[in-house]
Amino acid sequence: MDDSRTGSSRFHGRRADRAPMTWGQQAIWKSIRWLGEGSHYFNIRRTLPVPPGRTEAQVAAALGQLLSRHEALRTHFRQAATGPEQEVTDEGTFAYTVYDTSPGTGAETAGRLAQELAGTAFDHDRELPLRCALVLEAGAPGQLALAFSHLGVDFWAVRELLADLAALLDDRAGPAPDWQPLDQAAFETEGAGAARGTASLAYWRTTLSRVPPAMFTRPADDPAPERFVRLRMDSPAVAVATTALADRCRVSTQTVLLAATAAVLGSYSGHNTAVLQLIAVNRHDERSRRLIAAMAENALFAVDSGTGSFEELVRRTFLVGMNAYRHAQYDPLAMDEVLEEAKAASGGELDLSCFFNDKRMHDRWPGLPATDGSAEQLRALTEKTEVSCVGVWERQDATFFVHTAYEPDTCLLHLMADTRLVPRPEIERLLRSFETLLVESVAGTVALETLR
Secondary structure (H helix, E strand, O other): OOEEEEEEEEEEOOOOEEEEOOHHHHHHHHHHHHHHHHHHHHOEEEEEEOOOOOOHHHHHHHHHHHHHHOHHHHEEEEEEOOEEEEEEOOEEEEEEEEEEEOOOOHHHHHHHHHHHHOOOOOOOOOOOOEEEEEEEEOOEEEEEEEEEOOOOOOHHHHHHHHHHHHHHHOOOOOOOOOOOHHHHHHHOOOHHHHHHHHHHHHHHHHHHOOOOOEOOOOOOOOOOOOOEEEEEEEEHHHHHHHHHHHHHHOOOHHHHHHHHHHHHHHHHHOOOEEEEEEEEOOOOOHHHHHOOOOOOEEEEEEEEOOOOEHHHHHHHHHHHHHHHHHOOOOOHHHHHHHHHHHHHHOOOOOEOOEEEEEOOOOOOOOOOOOOOOOHHHHHHHHHHOEEEEEEEEOOOOOOEEEEEEEEOOEEEEEEEEEOOOOOHHHHHHHHHHHHHHHHHHHHOOOEHHHHO
C-alpha cells in the first residue's frame, strides 16, 4: 500500500425511526455486551472484487445505494432505559478509506484490510455496523474490504448483502426489500409473530424439565491465557462418509454431522442424552430470507445419544432437530425467565454451554474425491486428514462448540473447548473420533454403546 485517503458516500433512506431491537438483534447483543472489548470476535469480514471499468464515483454511489436500501446498515444500537433499542437514520454520509496499491496485489491487500477492519469492537451507539475500504490498483477500483458487526447482520444477511452490492456495482440491482428490521420488531410484538415466540418458550420449558441440566460441571469463569482452544480438522474422508450416510438415511449432511456431535458429546460427557444449543438461521419464508438483519437465535436440541446404532441416531436427530429449529424464535428477555426457572429447578446446575453450528451455505460438497465407497478406500482417505489450531482465547461463553466451514472438496470441522473440561490433546482426539465414527458407520453398523 502506497497511499490512503478518505472517501465518502451519501445515503438516503425512506424513513428514520426507533424501536425495540428485534429478537435476533437482542440475542447477539447479549453476547456482544458479555464479551465487551473482545466482541470483535463476532465481526464478519469479507472482500468483494469491483467489476473492471468502474470509477471511484460509481463505487461510492453503489455503497450509498446499499445503505439506502437496507436499514440495518444505517442503524445505531444502544441499551436504552426501556431496553435494547435500534435507531434508524434516514440520511447521512458513510466514510471509508481508499488505498492505492500496485497491480496484482489488490486481493491480498483487501484481505489484510478486511482483517484489520474487523479487528476492533464496534461502538454501536456512535458507529454504523459497516466498515469499508476501497482498494485501487494503479488508480482503478479493484477490491472492496468489508467488516460487518454481527449486531447488524448475520451470515445469511452478509451473503445477501454481497450479492446486492455486486449487482449494484454491475448496474443490475432489483427492487429493494420491503421488509426491514423495524417491521420485524413490530411483527414480533403481536399476532402471529408473538404467538410463535410463546410456542417456543413453552417448548424450551418442557424440554428443559426432561433433560440433564448440564453436560459438564462448569469451572469458574476466570480468564486465563489459551484457556479456550479451537482446533480444525480438514477431512475429505468425513465429507465422503457424511454424504454416504445422508444418502442412506435420506437426510441432509447437516443432520449427519449434528448426530455425530451428539454421539461424541454424549460419549465424552457420560450422558445418554446429548443437550446442545443449535444456531438457527430463522429464515422460513421469502420475506425473512430477503431481510438484512441479525435473525439467528439458539435452538434447544436434546436427543437420546446412547441407544441403538449411529444410523438410528441420525434418523432421531432429523426429527428432533426439525422440532428444535421450529422453536427458535422468541423474546430473549422472556427466555431468560424460562432459564432462571429451569436453573432453580435444577438446584443451580443448569448450563447450556455446548453448541453446534453448521455455517456452510451448501449442504453438499461438489468436489469430493472419487471412491468406490468401500471401507478400505474410506479408511485410506483418512491419511489425508489434517488437524491444526486456529484460535485461542482467554474467555468464551461456550465450553464445547462444534462448527463447520465450507470448502467444496473437504469437511472443515472445528471444535472449540474449555481446556479445563477438555484438555487440548483431547480436543484433537474428539475430532478424530468424529471421523472414525462416520467412516466406520459407512462400513457397517456402529452401536452407540461401543463409544462409551
